[in-house]
Amino acid sequence: MTNLIKSEMKKIFHKKSFYIVTIIFVLYAILTNVIYKSIDDFSINDPEVTIEELEKENSRLDLNVKENLDKYVTNLSNIEIKKMEDTYKNGEYLINKYVFPLVYQANLLEYMEKDLEESNIVRTKIDEYLNKIKDNDWKYFASMRMSELKNISNEDKDEKTDIYIKLTEYRIKNNIPYDEDNYLNNALIDVENNLSEYYNLKNKKTSKEEQERLDYLKEEMLVNKYILEHQKDIKNNESLKGVLSNFASEFGLFILIYVIMLSGSIVSEEYNKGTIKNLLTKPFKRRTILTSKLLTVLILMPIIILIMVLIEIIVGGLILGFDSLNIPILIYNSSTSLLEVYNVFKYLILSLISNIPIYLVLGIICFMLSTITASTSAAITITFLFYLMSNVISNLALVYNLKIFKYFVALHWDFSYLLESTPNPYHFTPSFSLIIIGIYLIVILALTYIFFDKKDVKNI
């Protein structure tokens, strides 16, 4: 038997098509990694109104109407702020948080109250802030924030205030400027921004949507907390870690192509080329020969996936760098409200294992078709069509809650929900799904063996 399997491997590794797909895979991997590297360039910024548009709008306003004046002041302030943002590239956050209210106030005083004197006082304050921003003196704002928080009177103090204070202390202690390229800064700001919404939702009876929002906020809080505590850039997915954590969805199609290519040709090609006659006149039972081919597919499946992972690590490492590999992957478990921490490789392996049933079932179906039809193209095409149809059916079953598809294998073969700690979308238990898959495999293989044992070798 081992000799048989060795021979099958030898045949496969001598085939051109195997290497062609591998080369295509390498190119595809390069492309994918480049895309990950440039996610930033691709991300579409919110279509912001431009300064010109605002100026145009203002020139059209009739300033004698009261509401128009309000609009005019707002636009004017926005124009000023945009200009500042353009001048002080890294100061966006501070400008919006500290300068914008002052600019608005100054404009209100100037155009609504017509109080130029007061307005100018405010403007000196603005200039002071802008100078600090220009000098990159972020500590000035941090200590300002600190004293603001410290001065909150005791009766206004609550849990939130303590957290704000801790965040600001953290910023000062760890020297974190208000810089949007700094992941620690982003985590601090995220927490600050979400905190009051989080407490509001937490302390009241929530509707279904609010509950979802709350779950999301909880997860965000925990993740940001983890980032700040461990100082690891968890959220950065423009990295090798990001690609690897999405391996199954980025490269799943290639795994499928390999599996179907192998299992779809391993039997039928011998028939097409007539070499089956050599094989079947060797001193083995037919079922031994079929088993050797089946085992070859089953052994090669994980090996190919492993090779793909290695290729991706090398290609991705060269393009995106290897540093991100020591950053863990965090999965939020909504039922326990806890974060689960995975090493990148552990997560990758688990996610691949959770997808194995898909490849296994499709591979075995293709193997059966390859044996029964003796036609490689028929086996591959039908399996692909089955896969596409399966996706449609599982979506339909999900959307319309169709019970007739309860025993359809495609509703069971994806176990990734276990890893993501989310409930099964169809409310099946894992063991029920495993039993269904087992039954499918046994029936398909039984048919294949019976057929292969009886089949006459026709004229080629």
Place this chain on the structure above:
Amino acid sequence: MSILKVENLSKKIGKKEILRDVNFEVNAGDILAFIGPNGAGKTTTIKCILGLQKLTSGKITINGYDIKKDFVKAILKVGSIVEAPEAYMYLSGYDNLLLDKNYYKNIKEEEIMRVVKLVGLENRIYDKVSKYSLGMRQRLGIARSLLNNPNLLILDEPTNGLDPEGIKDLRELMIKLAHDGIGIVISSHNLSELENFCNKVCIISQGRVLSLKSIDDLKKIDQAKYLVRVDDVKKIKKYLTKEDKIVNDTLIEVIKDEQEIASFIKELAVTDALIYEVKREDLTLEEAFINIAGGKKID
């Protein structure tokens, strides 16, 4: 010693009866020429022997093992080529042989070069099979069939694609192997290719064995072909039988033994026909066969 025994083999595919009651036996040292026209059922018989097709009824025994019950043991010492000599085109000839070697226990790698030399392919054996000519593939096929030291060799039209040199080599190889005690079945639609080295002939047509004879039996036949040239065939027409052939207005062809031809000429002598020439030609095996089989044409 009986190596291959085919008993009452019948094969139906769908409703079509392809073989009916085929019987023959191959002993050690036999070379059986398995002759029949296209579509006679030669390949089908061979496939049944090799277990590539299931028998509808009948029994096939190889080296004492029934192929239905003990296929693995039965097939162990069989070498074969069925129809065309297929090989893995993307591998070299040597790698193909290496693959075959691995299917058997106890075959050493040196064996490969031995069979390669037997078929005279040593110069090209490391080339990919996709670069071989048909004749070279046929030679590789013969080498593959010899790799497991078979004692039964079944070759389906092995002369296909071989040049005269190749056919001569094959003939010598077969004679040597038979001399070493191997039983050989060679199919062909042309007996003349095989007649000077086989010792048994089995003629099959439309799925039935027409005749199964040893060459020695055939040689005993003292019939010969006589060409008789006269001035006008019409004058002797009433003395001709159905089997006799009129070649043209002045020439006839008859198959008779010495006794018969003598009395035939006597009969003609009393007619007013003028006999210019009577020429004797030995029968080829094929013609002898047609005659035995009752004049049925096989090709």
